[in-house]
Amino acid sequence: MAAPLMEKLSESLGSPEPAVRLILSVLIGYPCALVYRQFLFHQPATTVHLFHTFSGLALAAFNFGSQICHSAICILVQFLMLRLMGRTITTILSSFSFQMLYLLAGYYYTATEEYDIKWTMPHCVLTLKLIGLSFDYYDGGKKPLNADQQKAALPSVPSLLEVYGFSYFYGGFLVGPQFTLRSYQRLVAGELTDCPGKPPNRHLYNRFALGLLCLVIYTIFSPHYPDSYYLTDEYEAQPFWYRCVFILIWAKIILYKYVSCWVIAEGVCILSGLGYNGVGEDGEHKWDACANMKVWLFETTPLFTGTISSFNINTNSWAARHVFKRLKFLGNKIVSQVATLLFLTIWHGLHSGYIMCFSMEFIIVYVERQAQALVRDSPLLTRLANSWLYPLIYIVQQFIHWLFMGYPLVPFCLFTYDKWLKVYSSVYFCGHIFFFTVYLILPYLRKLLVPKRERSEKKQD
Numbered sequence: 001m002a003a004p005l006m007e008k009l010s011e012s013l014g015s016p017e018p019a020v021r022l023i024l025s026v027l028i029g030y031p032c033a034l035v036y037r038q039f040l041f042h043q044p045a046t047t048v049h050l051f052h053t054f055s056g057l058a059l060a061a062f063n064f065g066s067q068i069c070h071s072a073i074c075i076l077v078q079f080l081m082l083r084l085m086g087r088t089i090t091t092i093l094s095s096f097s098f099q100m101l102y103l104l105a106g107y108y109y110t111a112t113e114e115y116d117i118k119w120t121m122p123h124c125v126l127t128l129k130l131i132g133l134s135f136d137y138y139d140g141g142k143k144p145l146n147a148d149q150q151k152a153a154l155p156s157v158p159s160l161l162e163v164y165g166f167s168y169f170y171g172g173f174l175v176g177p178q179f180t181l182r183s184y185q186r187l188v189a190g191e192l193t194d195c196p197g198k199p200p201n202r203h204l205y206n207r208f209a210l211g212l213l214c215l216v217i218y219t220i221f222s223p224h225y226p227d228s229y230y231l232t233d234e235y236e237a238q239p240f241w242y243r244c245v246f247i248l249i250w251a252k253i254i255l256y257k258y259v260s261c262w263v264i265a266e267g268v269c270i271l272s273g274l275g276y277n278g279v280g281e282d283g284e285h286k287w288d289a290c291a292n293m294k295v296w297l298f299e300t301t302p303l304f305t306g307t308i309s310s311f312n313i314n315t316n317s318w319a320a321r322h323v324f325k326r327l328k329f330l331g332n333k334i335v336s337q338v339a340t341l342l343f344l345t346i347w348h349g350l351h352s353g354y355i356m357c358f359s360m361e362f363i364i365v366y367v368e369r370q371a372q373a374l375v376r377d378s379p380l381l382t383r384l385a386n387s388w389l390y391p392l393i394y395i396v397q398q399f400i401h402w403l404f405m406g407y408p409l410v411p412f413c414l415f416t417y418d419k420w421l422k423v424y425s426s427v428y429f430c431g432h433i434f435f436f437t438v439y440l441i442l443p444y445l446r447k448l449l450v451p452k453r454e455r456s457e458k459k460q461d
Contacts, residue, residue, distance in 0.1 A: 006020065014223070016117075018063070021063050022063060022117055022261075023261070023264075025059045025062060026174060026261055030271060032170045033170070033171065033268050033272035036051065036272055037199040037200065037272065041190060045162075048188045049161045049162055050161070052165040052168060052170065053161065053164045053165045056168025056169055057168055059173065060174075063122075064119040070102070070106065070119055070123060074123070075163055075167045078098075078130040078134070079160050082133070082137050083157055087140065087141035092135060095130065100131075102123075103120065103124055103127045103347070106123060107120055111349075111350065113415055114415075121175075122173055122175070124347060126167060126173070127347070128178055128347070129166070132152075133154075133166075133181055135322050135326075136149075136154050137157065137158075140153040140154040140155050148325075149321075152180040152182050153182070158181060162185070163181070165184070169274075171265060171274055172274075174265075175261045175265050176265065176312075176314060177265065177269065177291075177313075178314040178315055178317070178318045179289070183289065184274070187272065187273055193273050194285040200271075200272075200276060207264070207267035207270060208267040210295060215264070218254075218256035218257050218260055222253055222256075225246070225249060225250040229246070230414065230422070231419060236426055240427065243427050244403055244430065247403060247407060248399070248406050251406025252402060254409065254413065255311070255409075258311075259293055259295065262292035262312070265290075274290055277289035290314065292313050292315075293310065293313065302394055302398050302401050303368065303397075304361075304364050304365055304368050304404070305365055307401070323343050324336050324340045327340075341361065342358075345358045348412075352416065353410075353417070356411040356417075357412035358408075360407065360411075360431065360432075363435050364408070366439075367438050367442070370439070371438065374450070377446070377450045378446075378449040378450050407427075
């Protein structure tokens, strides 16, 4: 009965059935969160864990059928590692190796040349959760800890049911966000609320409405800017400027697919209480603990670093906490950044497009930071940036910003080198040429525009 109904619904919406099932599952998180708040908030922890486990399992089965066995197996193995190996480096290494190899094997055996919604999609979210769990358990037995580690460290080994409830929590299993087991424990204990002793008094309908708005924008405009158009003779025959502008507009629209899912899922977390983040300096209650998007920053920033810091926030935070900061012993920030991006590349999948995307991201961010330093150190450029010309500068920045945000997204979405190489050839590798050219001329511009005193102070620093 359900299958024909879903087929009809997907046909009427003009969307693939797996995509319709996914967005419905994310939306079903809202009634699940309401049930928890209204009926289970004061119930024993075991009852809450069972509700979160079976509601999440039901959503997983609705999307992936019997393939939910993959997540169940990995969660069980992770629990056994914690229980049998204890707080050791061996636990972390074993967890990291097993979970990543299982995910990569899944990518290998299910890979196609298209973006498919299959069991590996939520499993990549789960992989980070379970690896993070091993780090947090290990941190619970060591001192000193930094502020992030103190918040997440586990004082004791969790129960199997607790790990399943944490892993299958309906607000984060399918599309994220990332959160720690310690946060989940506080949710179950009824601590994540702005009304002590009572369910959260916050509904935050604006996140739900904003997520739906982004989803509508994507649904309306994405058919006019499909990935497949890049590979057509028509795209190849268009003038150079049109091909570049298409990349710019396509990038903006394609990202709304992710923005909509994350913002809607954030609303589920807020409704359940998991999004509660204490009281801010202004005395207002904060609800951004599970924010995966800073939508206003995403829409207005003219900087690549601004877009990166506004996008997939919790995954970036996870990578910073568990990879970048733990490589501090290397004594080289650049090496740590490269290693973190390499990890994220492999975590996304085995296609060459991911390697090209994240390598371009590194180059773009590095060049942008050098350019920002030049503007900051040059009195002339600083005055120019703060003058009446800024609105014009901002428009030019935004054009460059979104053109070259789209540039690395092309291989990210097209996957295989024969496809993204064809697109890059059609725009004459303009992104590579632009950023390598800027990189080469920045030292000469610094000599020309930065006073000698400033340069000497910079070298001493």
